[in-house]
Amino acid sequence: MTRTEATQDLPDSRRQFLSHGGKAALIAALGAPVPFIDNLAPGVMPEALAQVVGEAKGKRGIRVLNDRPFNAETPVTLLDDDITPNERHFVRNNGIVPERAWKKDLKGWSLQIDGEVGKELNLSMSDLKARFKSVRRTLVIECGGNGRAGYDPPAKGNQWTLGAVGCAEYEGVRLRDVLNAAGVKKSAVYIGYYGEDIHLSRDPRKQPISRGVPIAKALDEHTILAWSMNGEPLPAYHGFPLRLVCPGWPGSTGGKWLKRIWVRDQVHDGTKMTGTAYRVPRHPVAPGTDVAEEDMEIIHEMPVKSIITRPGTGIETPLAKQLALRGHAWSGWGDVKAMDLSIDFGATWISAKLGAPRNPYAWQRWNVQIKFPKPGYYEVWARATDNRGHMQPMLVPGWNPKGYLNNAMQRIAVKVVA
Amino acid sequence: MKHFLLVAWVLVGGRVLAADNESAIGQLKNLPGKALVQANCIPCHSTAIIAANHLTRRQWDETITVMQKKNGMWTIPAPMRKQILDYLEKAQRPADAGLARGKKTPWARPLYRANPLWK
Numbered sequence: 001m002t003r004t005e006a007t008q009d010l011p012d013s014r015r016q017f018l019s020h021g022g023k024a025a026l027i028a029a030l031g032a033p034v035p036f037i038d039n040l041a042p043g044v045m046p047e048a049l050a051q052v053v054g055e056a057k058g059k060r061g062i063r064v065l066n067d068r069p070f071n072a073e074t075p076v077t078l079l080d081d082d083i084t085p086n087e088r089h090f091v092r093n094n095g096i097v098p099e100r101a102w103k104k105d106l107k108g109w110s111l112q113i114d115g116e117v118g119k120e121l122n123l124s125m126s127d128l129k130a131r132f133k134s135v136r137r138t139l140v141i142e143c144g145g146n147g148r149a150g151y152d153p154p155a156k157g158n159q160w161t162l163g164a165v166g167c168a169e170y171e172g173v174r175l176r177d178v179l180n181a182a183g184v185k186k187s188a189v190y191i192g193y194y195g196e197d198i199h200l201s202r203d204p205r206k207q208p209i210s211r212g213v214p215i216a217k218a219l220d221e222h223t224i225l226a227w228s229m230n231g232e233p234l235p236a237y238h239g240f241p242l243r244l245v246c247p248g249w250p251g252s253t254g255g256k257w258l259k260r261i262w263v264r265d266q267v268h269d270g271t272k273m274t275g276t277a278y279r280v281p282r283h284p285v286a287p288g289t290d291v292a293e294e295d296m297e298i299i300h301e302m303p304v305k306s307i308i309t310r311p312g313t314g315i316e317t318p319l320a321k322q323l324a325l326r327g328h329a330w331s332g333w334g335d336v337k338a339m340d341l342s343i344d345f346g347a348t349w350i351s352a353k354l355g356a357p358r359n360p361y362a363w364q365r366w367n368v369q370i371k372f373p374k375p376g377y378y379e380v381w382a383r384a385t386d387n388r389g390h391m392q393p394m395l396v397p398g399w400n401p402k403g404y405l406n407n408a409m410q411r412i413a414v415k416v417v418a
Numbered sequence: 419m420k421h422f423l424l425v426a427w428v429l430v431g432g433r434v435l436a437a438d439n440e441s442a443i444g445q446l447k448n449l450p451g452k453a454l455v456q457a458n459c460i461p462c463h464s465t466a467i468i469a470a471n472h473l474t475r476r477q478w479d480e481t482i483t484v485m486q487k488k489n490g491m492w493t494i495p496a497p498m499r500k501q502i503l504d505y506l507e508k509a510q511r512p513a514d515a516g517l518a519r520g521k522k523t524p525w526a527r528p529l530y531r532a533n534p535l536w537k
Binding site for chain 1: 461462463464466467472473477489490491
């Protein structure tokens with residue numbers, strides 16, 4: 001196929017779409033002997049290409065965005081497991097991991113519950129395990145800034161692409177059981193967490209991050225205090241000895257290296273609760289707008305989203321065979337009810353088989369077999385629809401100053417050969 | 419006085435340390451002012467977070483203010499701030515063709531196109 005033929009047999013609208021920015025890359029790609037991507041083997045990201053750079057104890061195949069503080073995301077093809085292994089789970093750290101976590105040392109550790117409670121609690125790990133019923137939950141944790149790299153003009157912070165998400169199995173206790181044991185007063189409005197991580201400036205008076213959730217979310221049956229991740233004590237990067245998980249909400253609401261939960265009579269005002277952190281404009285704004293702090297509101301539920309974990313982008317597939325695709329879908333608002341794919345730039349949709357979540361807020365497996373009508377360049381688009389009927393947008397959604405909540409459909413390039 | 423000492427430390431100590439302070443992940447471009455950026459911006463975090471961000475001069479200026487107000491960064495004399503901003507404006511501007519690392523990731527490439535509403 002010649003270069004011009006590649007786009008000639010497309011309808012106008014489609015040609016226009018392609019020419020919008022991807023054309024040069026597309027044409028170059030179609031002309032090249034290896035389709036689309038020079039250094040990517042068809043199918044799955046080779047592990048050799050997904051090597052760790054910098055310090056990353058206990059991590060494999062993960063892409064490090066920042067070494068100090070440690071921030072790393074998972075290449076999307078390495079997120080195929082139903083349960084993300086610890087070594088593949090993304091990390092968003094705001095400060096320095098405390099020594100205790102590296103040494104797995106519980107000496108002197110306790111969890112304090114105070115503020116708007118009838119009785120302050122100071123619980124050791126064995127108190128937590130003995131006094132409260134333990135629960136096991138498979139839960140998606142996604143960074144509020146996952147997809148930030150898609151915003152233009154660029155938004156400040158780590159440039160996450162697709163992989164700041166994972167779904168692991170946690171064991172712990174319900175936060176509500178612990179709060180109820182302390183006796184939550186009527187005046188309670190919010191909780192704020194404090195962890196043992198160290199501020200980058202090493203100033204002991206500063207917290208790298210101290211966020212929280214409204215009391216209703218804290219008392220929700222699915223919000224947990226977890227000490228184990230996939231059957232192991234929490235890894236150092238993931239908050240040993242104890243972390244909070246507030247499923248469906250930005251990962252930053254799940255404080256790590258936990259030492260205190262302060263029940264507040266006002267919205268918590270700790271580090272990264274105020275200003276523009278983890279907030280989006282109250283009203284949609286044009287890209288690049290300056291938004292006043294008072295016009296920003298705190299992010300609660302994360303929007304519906306999905307990923308394609310097989311095949312990787314750039315695959316070449318024979319026309320005669322069906323192509324098997326699969327991935328996961330999830331939503332901060334509850335279950336995903338439909339998963340659809342398009343191979344014709346959104347004109348028609350093919351529904352995928354969608355599995356049930358292992359429990360609420362776990363991701364759901366989807367699978368589909370697709371037969372392509374003729375040889376050529378295709379993009380496969382993947383779109384999840386949640387219980388509320390909300391779908392993933394085709395383009396990057398509402399621009400916001402800090403680049404949160406990008407749940408645009410993932411697209412992969414597929415070359416079908418005769 | 420405290421600030422003066424810090425500045426002195428940064429100028430002397432920072433320059434000595436600068437060469438080792440480059441992160442393997444995100445390296446700073448060689449342009450005038452790089453040493454000052456290394457000296458002032460790397461005591462807390464690595465170069466990676468700076469190399470990953472592409473902002474206007476005004477946004478970089480605001481970023482430095484945030485570092486000072488919230489993150490415990492010291493005050494710097496106005497001429498030094500200007501040199502740092504000159505560097506950041508040139509090396510890390512939004513129009514940078516290299517843009518963020520994420521956009522260079524092969525498997526994410528089809529997803530990340532320029533926002534067509536923004537010209």
